[in-house]
Amino acid sequence: MMHLTVHIALDDQTVENGALHYIPGSHRWTRNGNPLPVTDFNFKDMESIKTILTEEERAAFKPVCGNLKKGEASFHHPLAVHGSYGNRSSTKRRAAVLNYFADGVYSDTDEELLKGSTVPKGQKMEGQFYPLVYDPVWAT
Numbered sequence: 001m002m003h004l005t006v007h008i009a010l011d012d013q014t015v016e017n018g019a020l021h022y023i024p025g026s027h028r029w030t031r032n033g034n035p036l037p038v039t040d041f042n043f044k045d046m047e048s049i050k051t052i053l054t055e056e057e058r059a060a061f062k063p064v065c066g067n068l069k070k071g072e073a074s075f076h077h078p079l080a081v082h083g084s085y086g087n088r089s090s091t092k093r094r095a096a097v098l099n100y101f102a103d104g105v106y107s108d109t110d111e112e113l114l115k116g117s118t119v120p121k122g123q124k125m126e127g128q129f130y131p132l133v134y135d136p137v138w139a140t
Contacts, residue, residue: 002102003078009068010094018087021063026081046083
């Protein structure tokens with residue numbers, strides 16, 4: 001996998017205000033050798049993803065709360081099942097999310113990746129919204 005997701009807490013994140021939860025080991029869940037099709041559905045909450053899980057996956061579905069403090073970050077595998085529950089508090093739970101791709105990654109879809117941004121299937125991920133962050137040549 002040539003992709004890494006970074007979740008940065010802009011406010012303290014708690015169970016009460018809908019902190020991000022992760023399902024340990026879920027990055028290995030597949031369907032016919034392909035990643036779990038979580039982007040094919042519109043899940044309204046963390047529990048609704050169970051509708052596409054096998055009995056074994058449902059048994060392993062034990063969300064772990066990130067509980068990040070303002071300014072802290074978590075890094076996760078892009079295929080890890082993650083999400084949040086509703087905010088049941090009066091406090092905000094804001095975050096910034098960064099997705100890093102290795103140089104040389106190509107788009108696998110013609111669909112919009114970000115609002116107003118498409119990279120045609122087969123084209124290299126680059127440009128205004130997908131800048132090169134680090135080039136080993138810069139260190140020489």
